[in-house]
Amino acid sequence: QQQVKQSPQSLIVQKGGISIINCAYENTAFDYFPWYQQFPGKGPALLIAIRPDVSEKKEGRFTISFNKSAKQFSLHIMDSQPGDSATYFCAASFTGNQFYFGTGTSLTVIP
Amino acid sequence: GAVVSQHPSWVICKSGTSVKIECRSLDFQATTMFWYRQFPKQSLMLMATSNEGSKATYEQGVEKDKFLINHASLTLSTLTVTSAHPEDSSFYICSARSGQGAINTQYFGPGTRLTVL
Numbered sequence: 001q002q003q004v005k006q007s008p009q010s011l012i013v014q015k016g017g018i019s020i021i022n023c024a025y026e027n028t029a030f031d032y033f034p035w036y037q038q039f040p041g042k043g044p045a046l047l048i049a050i051r052p053d054v055s056e057k058k059e060g061r062f063t064i065s066f067n068k069s070a071k072q073f074s075l076h077i078m079d080s081q082p083g084d085s086a087t088y089f090c091a092a093s094f095t096g097n098q099f100y101f102g103t104g105t106s107l108t109v110i111p
Numbered sequence: 112g113a114v115v116s117q118h119p120s121w122v123i124c125k126s127g128t129s130v131k132i133e134c135r136s137l138d139f140q141a142t143t144m145f146w147y148r149q150f151p152k153q154s155l156m157l158m159a160t161s162n163e164g165s166k167a168t169y170e171q172g173v174e175k176d177k178f179l180i181n182h183a184s185l186t187l188s189t190l191t192v193t194s195a196h197p198e199d200s201s202f203y204i205c206s207a208r209s210g211q212g213a214i215n216t217q218y219f220g221p222g223t224r225l226t227v228l
Contacts, residue, residue, distance in 0.1 A: 032216075034217075041202075041224070042221055042222060043115075043117075043204050043206075043219035043221045044155070044204070045219065046217075046218065089154060099145075099217055101154050101155050102154065103153075104152075104154050
């Protein structure tokens with residue numbers, strides 16, 4: 001059973017546009033929701049993370065929106081740049097336990 | 112920030128040989144380390160969780176005798192692929208989690224590309 005569902009599988013955005021990636025989870029006991037960015041041949045790098053006690057977190061051009069009642073969270077990349085082209089993974093976990101990863105979104109930002 | 116290294120970054124070996132991959136947390140102590148396998152254009156598949164000083168916990172379907180994990184210190188975990196075969200070719204990634212307070216973030220290594228001929 002897929003604990004975290006991620007969409008879309010791929011995304012193409014014009015430079016300067018907004019990239020939006022969505023994730024949905026099942027287990028209401030999850031209490032930590034990170035997003036990772038992965039470039040080809042590299043390990044995932046933590047981008048931004050949120051806990052369920054807040055509805056939004058912003059770091060630079062990256063924002064997580066969290067909807068606890070809908071069990072959904074999303075990553076917004078403002079002013080998308082070609083350097084943002086990568087695969088993005090959402091994840092969910094219980095404190096101190098393993099991460100459940102989404103299936104990934106391949107983002108391409110066109111110059 | 113927290114840095115995790117992996118060595119080697121890539122390795123090519125003959126079928127039947129064993130390969131050891133090291134994962135080190137460079138600037139923090141990792142009470143727990145995770146080993147993942149990733150196929151091209153796919154998500155990360157958790158193989159096992161290792162806690163310092165204790166036996167690793169393997170996910171269902173992962174052969175513990177084939178993928179030997181040792182977490183001998185708070186900064187080092189090793190994955191040994193024994194008697195490797197071409198189907199073991201993959202991208203192996205480790206991550207480390209600090210045991211400090213409420214911090215739950217996993218920091219990933221750069222990955223190791225294993226090719227078995």
